[in-house]
Amino acid sequence: MNCGVMNYSDTSFAQSTTAPFLSLEAVRKTYPGVVALDGFSMEVRPGEVIGLVGENGAGKSTLMKILGGVTRPDSGSVTVDGVAHDGLTVEASIGSGIAFVHQELNLFENLDVAANIFFGREPLKAGPLRLVDRASLREMVAPLLKRVGANFSADTPVASLSLAQQQMVEIAKALSIKARLVILDEPTSSLPIAETEKLLDVIKGLRAEDISVIFISHRLHEVERVADRVVVLRDGMLAGTLPKSEINHDQMVKLMIGRMLKEREKAAEAGRAPGGVALSASAVRTTAYPDHPVDLEIRRGEILGLAGLVGSGRTELARVLFGIDERLGGSVALDGKALDVGSAADAVANGIFLVPEDRKLTGILLDLSIAQNISLPNLPAHARRLLVSTGAEIATAEKQKKDLGIKAPSVLTRTGTLSGGNQQKVVLAKWLAMNPKVMILDEPTRGIDIGAKAEIYGLMRALADAGVAVLMISSDMEEVIGVSDRIAVMHEGQISGILDRDDFSQENVLLLAVGKKPRLAHAAGGAQ
Amino acid sequence: MSKKDLGLLVLILVVGAVVAIINPRFLLPINLANTSNLIGLFGILSIGQAFVIITGGIELSVGSLVALLGTLFIDFIAVREMDWPLAFVLIIALGAVIGFVHGWLITRLKMQPFVVTLCGLLIYRGVARFYTADGTAGFAFGQNFPDLEFLTAGRSGGVPNSFIALIAIAIVMWVVLHRSVFGRYLYAIGKNEEAAKYSGIRTGRVVIAAYVICGVLTALSAIYFAMYTRSISPASHGQFYELYAIAAAVLGGFSLRGGEGSLIGVILGTVLLQELQNLVNLLGIPSSLNFAVMGGVILIGVLVDQQWGVFRARRRMLEATRRNVAGAPAE
Numbered sequence: 101m102n103c104g105v106m107n108y109s110d111t112s113f114a115q116s117t118t119a120p121f122l123s124l125e126a127v128r129k130t131y132p133g134v135v136a137l138d139g140f141s142m143e144v145r146p147g148e149v150i151g152l153v154g155e156n157g158a159g160k161s162t163l164m165k166i167l168g169g170v171t172r173p174d175s176g177s178v179t180v181d182g183v184a185h186d187g188l189t190v191e192a193s194i195g196s197g198i199a200f201v202h203q204e205l206n207l208f209e210n211l212d213v214a215a216n217i218f219f220g221r222e223p224l225k226a227g228p229l230r231l232v233d234r235a236s237l238r239e240m241v242a243p244l245l246k247r248v249g250a251n252f253s254a255d256t257p258v259a260s261l262s263l264a265q266q267q268m269v270e271i272a273k274a275l276s277i278k279a280r281l282v283i284l285d286e287p288t289s290s291l292p293i294a295e296t297e298k299l300l301d302v303i304k305g306l307r308a309e310d311i312s313v314i315f316i317s318h319r320l321h322e323v324e325r326v327a328d329r330v331v332v333l334r335d336g337m338l339a340g341t342l343p344k345s346e347i348n349h350d351q352m353v354k355l356m357i358g359r360m361l362k363e364r365e366k367a368a369e370a371g372r373a374p375g376g377v378a379l380s381a382s383a384v385r386t387t388a389y390p391d392h393p394v395d396l397e398i399r400r401g402e403i404l405g406l407a408g409l410v411g412s413g414r415t416e417l418a419r420v421l422f423g424i425d426e427r428l429g430g431s432v433a434l435d436g437k438a439l440d441v442g443s444a445a446d447a448v449a450n451g452i453f454l455v456p457e458d459r460k461l462t463g464i465l466l467d468l469s470i471a472q473n474i475s476l477p478n479l480p481a482h483a484r485r486l487l488v489s490t491g492a493e494i495a496t497a498e499k500q501k502k503d504l505g506i507k508a509p510s511v512l513t514r515t516g517t518l519s520g521g522n523q524q525k526v527v528l529a530k531w532l533a534m535n536p537k538v539m540i541l542d543e544p545t546r547g548i549d550i551g552a553k554a555e556i557y558g559l560m561r562a563l564a565d566a567g568v569a570v571l572m573i574s575s576d577m578e579e580v581i582g583v584s585d586r587i588a589v590m591h592e593g594q595i596s597g598i599l600d601r602d603d604f605s606q607e608n609v610l611l612l613a614v615g616k617k618p619r620l621a622h623a624a625g626g627a628q
Numbered sequence: 629m630s631k632k633d634l635g636l637l638v639l640i641l642v643v644g645a646v647v648a649i650i651n652p653r654f655l656l657p658i659n660l661a662n663t664s665n666l667i668g669l670f671g672i673l674s675i676g677q678a679f680v681i682i683t684g685g686i687e688l689s690v691g692s693l694v695a696l697l698g699t700l701f702i703d704f705i706a707v708r709e710m711d712w713p714l715a716f717v718l719i720i721a722l723g724a725v726i727g728f729v730h731g732w733l734i735t736r737l738k739m740q741p742f743v744v745t746l747c748g749l750l751i752y753r754g755v756a757r758f759y760t761a762d763g764t765a766g767f768a769f770g771q772n773f774p775d776l777e778f779l780t781a782g783r784s785g786g787v788p789n790s791f792i793a794l795i796a797i798a799i800v801m802w803v804v805l806h807r808s809v810f811g812r813y814l815y816a817i818g819k820n821e822e823a824a825k826y827s828g829i830r831t832g833r834v835v836i837a838a839y840v841i842c843g844v845l846t847a848l849s850a851i852y853f854a855m856y857t858r859s860i861s862p863a864s865h866g867q868f869y870e871l872y873a874i875a876a877a878v879l880g881g882f883s884l885r886g887g888e889g890s891l892i893g894v895i896l897g898t899v900l901l902q903e904l905q906n907l908v909n910l911l912g913i914p915s916s917l918n919f920a921v922m923g924g925v926i927l928i929g930v931l932v933d934q935q936w937g938v939f940r941a942r943r944r945m946l947e948a949t950r951r952n953v954a955g956a957p958a959e
Contacts, residue, residue, distance in 0.1 A: 424825065448828030462826045467819045467887065476816060477827040479809045487807045530827065 119182065121146050121280055121312050122167075122198075127176035129162050129336075136162040137173070138336040144281060147310040149303060151327030153320065153352055155549040159336040160316060164285060168200060169193035181280070199274030203286040203547075205266050207258050214241040214254040217273045244272040247309070248302050263410070264295030271302055281312040286547065288319055291575070295410070300326050318550060320349045321578055332356055357551060374585065375400030376436075378569035379452065379538045381421065383430035388416040389593025390428055396588060396595055398538060398569040403560055405584030406573045407609050413593035414573045415457055418540050421571075422454040423447040434537065448477050451537035455527050455544055457573075459520070463527040466516030470508055471497035473515050474530045500529035505555065521552025528559060539563055542573045557583050577606050591615040629892055632881045632933065636896040639929075643903055651910045661788055663906050665781075668790030669852050670872055671898040675801050676845030677873035678894040679838045682805070682818045684886025685734065685741035687839065689726075689748030690846045690873055694866030696756040697723060697847050698854035702765045705773065712776045720847045726752075727843020731836030749870065756862035766859030780855035790852050794895075797845070802891040814838060818886030875926050876901055881933070900925075 120143040129137040137159045144150055154160050165171045166178065172187030179185070180196040188196075207216050214237050215222075223233040223240065241254040248268045258266060267287055274282045284303070288296045296319075303326050306313050317323050323330060330342040332355035340355040378400045383393035394417055398404050406414050419425040421432065423441040432439050434450055441447045447454070456462040464473045475482045475493040482492040497511035504525045508518055515526050524544065531539065541560065545553040560583065564570050574580045580587055587599040589612035597612040608618035629637075648654045673690060680687040697719050704715035726748070733744045782789045805811040813834045816824040825831045854860060878884070879900055880893030904925055908918050 422826075443830060444825055445828045445830045454826065456826055461820070462822045465816055465820050465823045468816065472812070473827075476812075476824070476829070479812060483809050486809050487803070488809055488812055 118146060120144060120179075121181060123179045124163075124166075125177045125179065127163075127166065127173045127178065129166065129171065129173045135336050137166075139176070140333070140336065140338055141176075142331050142338065142341075144312045144314065146280070146312055147307050149307050149313045149315060149326055149328045151323035151330040151347070152314050152316045152333065153318075153323060153330060153356055154333030154339070155356055155551060158333040158356070160333055162336075163333070164200070164283065164316075167193065167198055167283065194277065197278055197280035199277060199279035199282050201267060201270040201274065201282065201284045201287060205263075205270055207266055207269060209259040210257070212255045212257050213245070213252065213261075213269055213272075214238055216258055216269055217241055217244060217276050221276075240276075241272070244275050247275055247305065248272050249298070249305060262295060264291050264298050267291075267299060268302060271306075275311075279311060281314065282306060283314045283316070285316045286318065287315070288317060288322055291410070296322060318548075318553075319576065319578070320352050320550075323347070323352065324349060353550065374402035375567060378435060379421065379571075380433045381417070381430065382433075384417070384420060384432065385428040385430055386413055386416040386420050386593065387425055387428065388413040392593035393430055394590075394593065394595060398571050400567050400569050401564050402585040403564050403570040403572055403583055405580040405587040406571060406590060407575075407577075407580045407587055408590035408596075408613050410575060412590040412613070414590050415542055416593075417590070418454060418456075418542050418571070418573060421447070421538075421540060422452060424454075448534075451535055453531040453534070453536050453539050455524070455531070455539070455541040457542040457546070459523055459527060459546075464515050464523055464530075466514070468515060469512045470501065470506065470515055470518075470526055470529075471511040473526050474500055474511075474533055477530055478534050496533050497529070500533055504529055504532070504559065519549075519552075521548040521555075524548055524552070524556065528556070532559075532563075536563065536568050538569045538571070540571045540573070543575065544572060545574075545576070545579060553579075577609060580609060581606065589613050630881075630890060633890060633892045633896060635933075636880065636893065636900065640896060640900050640903060643900070643907065647903075647907050647910060654906070654910055657786060659906070659910075661783065661786060663902055664791040665788035665856070666905070667899055667902045668788055668792075668794040669849055669856060670869075670876065670902065671794040671895055672790075672797055672845050672849040672852065673869060674873040674876035674894050674898045675797060675891065676842035676849070677870070678877045678880070678882060678889060678891065679801075679805070679814070679841045679845075680741070681874070681877050681882045681884060682814050682886060682889055683835050683838045684818050684821070684884075685835065685838070686745060686874070686884065687730070687842050687846075688742065688745040688870050689730070689752055690842070691866040691869035691871075692749045692752035692756065693723065693726065693843075693846050694850045694853050694869050695860065695862045696752040696759075697850035698857075698860050698865060699756045699760055699765045699862050701851050701854050702767070702860060703759070705776075706765075706767045706771055712773050716776075716851060719851060720844055723843040723845075723847025723850070724840050725843070727840040727846075728836060730843070731839030734839070735832035735835050753862070756865075760860075760862050762863060764859050764861045777855065780852050790856070793852070797848075798891060798895055805891050810834065810837065815887055818888070820887075872901060875922065879926055879929055 122144040124140060124142050126139045126141055127137050128135070128139055140159070140163070152160060162171070166173055166187065169188035169190035169192055177184050177186060178188055180188070180198070183196070185192065208219065218237060218240065223236045225231045225233045238254050245254060248271050250265065250268050250272070252261060252265055258269060261269065271282065287299055291299060300322065303313050303315060315323065315326060324347050327347060328344055330347050330352060332339040332342070332352060334356060342351055376399060377397045380397045382395050385391070385393050392413070394413070408414050416425060420427045421441070423444045423446050432441060434452065439450060441450070441452070460466060465476070471493045474497045479488065482489055482496065494511055500506070501508065501511055506522050506525045506529065508522060515523055518526070544560070545556055548556070560570055560572065572583065581604045585601065587604060587609060589596050589599070589609055591613055592615065596615055597618055599608055599612070599618065602621045603618060611618045644654070653659055673694070677687055677690060700722070701715055701719045704710040704718065705712050730744050730748060733739045734741050779789055784792060805814065813824065813829050816827070816829065817831050817834055821831055853866065857865065876897035877889060877894050878897070880889060880895070880897030882889030882894065901922060904922055905918065908915060908921055913921065
C-alpha cells in the first residue's frame with residue numbers, strides 16, 4: 101500500500117525511528133452501496149506533520165470519524181500509542197490524546213478565552229457554591245496561550261477575536277487536554293494570508309513539542325510548506341505518500357485526481373486586450389471604513405482580482421456595489437452612466453450580480469430546489485400573468501445544469517443535498533441564466549474541491565471572454581495570481597495598489613496588503 | 629394535497645366519526661351549518677394570519693382588530709347611518725392601512741413582529757373600548773340591512789354564505805400562495821430572508837404586502853363576526869381570536885420560523901379547531917374545559933407531526949449521505 105514513494109530515511113527527523121503514535125492498518129469502512137475507505141493504512145509518528153489531501157468524497161471525513169471514535173471501521177485496526185483497537189470510541193479517542201480543530205469552530209462567542217479553553221473543566225474554589233476560581237484559571241491559561249503564540253489575553257471575549265485567533269484558542273484547548281495528535285480540518289480555508297502564516301507557525305511550534313499534526317487542506321501550497329509527509333486519498337484508497345523531498349503542488353494534484361489539471365493554466369492565458377470600463381466606483385465609502393474612499397474600475401472582458409487581508413473592506417465594497425449595504429458617499433457608474441444602486445434588486449436589474457462569500461447563508465436557499473433557486477432572481481420571466489410556470493423554470497434549470505455540469509439527480513433536487521462545488525455552480529447558474537454585465541465573486545472557491553475549482557475558474561474566464569467584467573475577491577494567493585488579469589489590493593478600506601500581470605508575485609500582493617510599496621518591473625508600471 | 633394535509637384530513641374525519649357515533653346530533657343539518665359558519669368566520673381570519681406566519685412573522689393584534697373594526701362597522705351603519713357598501717370599503721381600507729403600518733414598522737424600522745403586533749393588540753382593544761365608552765355597539769330595534777345580512781349571515785341552499793365566502797377566498801389565496809410569483813417570494817423570504825435579498829428580491833415590500841393581506845382579511849372577518857353577533861361589547865369581542873388563527877396555522881403545518889405551510893393546511897386546521905369546539909358542546913364536556921381540550925389536541929398534534937418529521941429527516945439524511953458518498957468520487 102505504500103506505493104514505493106515513501107521512504108523514511110529521506111526525512112531528516114530524529115523521531116522517524118521511534119514507534120508511531122498512530123497507525124492504521126488496512127482500515128475498511130463501507131456504507132450501504134459505497135466503500136468509503138478501502139484497505140487504508142497510514143502511520144503518524146510523534147512530532148510529524150502529515151498533510152492529508154484528497155478531493156471531496158475521497159474518504160477524508162470517514163477517516164476523521166474513525167479517528168474521533170464516531171464510527172467504527174468494518175475491518176482493520178487502529179493502533180494508538182501501542183494499543184491496538186478494532187475501532188476507537190469517542191472516550192478512547194480523547195483519552196489517548198487525539199484532538200480535533202474543525203473548520204467550523206466550536207467556541208462560545210459570548211465567553212472569554214479562558215472560559216472557552218477550560219469549559220466544563222474549570223478549577224473551582226472550595227465550598228458548596230462551586231464558584232469558578234478565576235485566578236488559577238488565568239494562571240493555567242497563560243502558558244497555553246504562550247505556547248500557541250497568541251497575541252491576546254485570557255480574558256478577551258472570543259467574539260472579538262479574528263478567525264485565526266479563534267483557531268489558536270481551539271489549539272490551546274487541545275494542548276490543555278495534553279493532546280498528542282492534533283487534527284486540523286481545513287483550518288486555513290477561511291483565513292487571509294497573514295493569518296495563515298500565523299497558523300502555520302503554530303503548527304511548527306506543535307511539531308517542536310513532539311506533538312503530531314494531521315493537516316487537512318485544499319490549499320496545496322500550504323501543505324507544501326508545512327508538511328513533513330503528504331498522504332493522498334483517492335476513492336477511499338491510499339493514492340500515494342510523498343516524502344518531504346517530493347512534496348510539490350503538481351505531484352499532489354496528480355495523485356489526487358489521477359491526472360494533471362489544465363483549466364487554471366487556461367484561465368491564466370488570457371492576454372486579450374480588455375474592453376472599456378464597465379463598472380467604476382469613485383470615492384465610494386463603506387461602513388467598514390467610513391473615512392477611506394475607494395476608487396476602482398472594472399473593465400469589460402477582464403478578471404480583476406481583489407486581494408487583501410480579511411477585514412480590509414473587500415466584502416463591504418462588494419456589498420455596496422451590489423446594493424446590500426448603504427453607500428456612504430462617492431458615486432458608481434455603469435458603462436459611463438451614473439448609477440444609483442439602492443438595493444440588490446436595483447443591482448440585479450442593471451446586470452450587476454454577486455456570488456456572495458457565504459454560500460449557504462446568502463448564496464442559495466438550501467430548502468429550495470435547483471430550479472427554484474435558479475429562477476428566483478428572474479421569476480417574472482418564468483411566469484405568465486404573475487403565475488409561476490414550472491415548465492419554464494425547469495427548462496432554464498436544465499440548460500444551466502447541462503452547461504455548468506451541475507451533478508444532481510434532477511433539477512428538482514433540494515440544493516441542500518448537493519456538494520459545495522455543485523451548490524456554488526447553482527449560485528453561478530442563477531446569474532448566468534440572466535445577462536450579467538458585471539459579475540462580482542466573493543471567495544468563489546472556498547471549501548470547494550480541486551476539480552470543481554478548476555471548472556469555476558473556467559467559467560469565470562468564459563464570462564470574461566464574453567465581455568463580462570469580472571471582479572474576484574479571494575484570499576487564496578495561488579488563485580488570485582493564477583486567475584486574474586489585474587490584481588487590485590486593498591489595505592484598510594482603500595486600494596493600496598493595482599498590479600499588472602508583469603508584476604504579479606506573492607511578495608507584491610503581500611506588500612500591498614500590509615500597506616507597503618511593491619517592487620515593480622517597470623518603474624512607471626502598475627501601482628497607483 | 630401534501631401528506632401532512634392528508635393526515636390532518638384523516639384526523640378530522642376520525643374525530644367527526646367518533647363524535648357522530650357518540651352523539652348523532654353532530655350530523656344534523658343545523659349543527660353542520662352552524663359549525664361551517666364558524667369555520668367560515670375563523671377561516672378567513674386564519675388565512676390572513678397564515679400569510680404573515682409564512683414570512684416568519686406573527687400578527688397578535690387580529691383579535692383586538694376584530695373588536696375595533698367590528699365596532700366601527702356597526703357604528704358606521706347603525707348609528708351614523710352610512711351606506712353599508714361605503715362602510716364596508718372603509719373598514720377594509722382601514723384594515724389594509726393598519727397592516728401596512730405594521731409591515732412598515734417591522735421592515736423599515738426593524739422592529740420585531742411580536743413586539744409591534746403585541747402593542748397593536750393592546751392599542752386597538754383600548755381604542756375600541758374608548759370609542760364606545762365601554763358600552764355595547766349594536767343595531768337599533770328593527771334595523772335591517774337585507775343585502776348585507778344575506779351576504780354575511782345568510783344561507784344559500786342551506787350552506788352559510790360565510791362558508792362560501794371562505795371557499796372563494798381560499799381558492800384565490802391558494803393560487804396566490806402556491807402558484808404566483810408573490811407566493812414564491814413569500815416562501816423564499818420565510819426560508820431565508822438574507823438569501824432572498826441577495827437574489828434581488830425586494831424583501832421589505834413583500835413582507836409589507838403580507839401584513840396588508842392579513843389586515844384586509846382580518847377586516848373582512850371583523851365585518852362577518854359583527855354581523856354574526858349583531859352586537860359587540862368591545863371589552864370581550866374577539867378576545868383570543870389571534871390565538872385561534874395562530875393555532876389553526878400551526879395545526880395546519882405552518883412553522884413559526886417561516887417558509888413552511890400550505891393553504892389547505894390552515895383551512896383544515898380551522899376545521900379541526902371548530903370541530904373540537906363542537907365536540908366539547910356535543911359530548912357534554914364542561915365548556916370551561918374548552919381551551920384545555922384545544923390546547924391538548926394542538927400539543928399532541930404538533931408533537932406527533934414533529935416526531936414524524938424527525939424520523940423522515942433522519943431517513944432522508946441517510947439516503948443523502950449514501951447518494952453523496954456514492955456520487956462524490958465521480959466529481
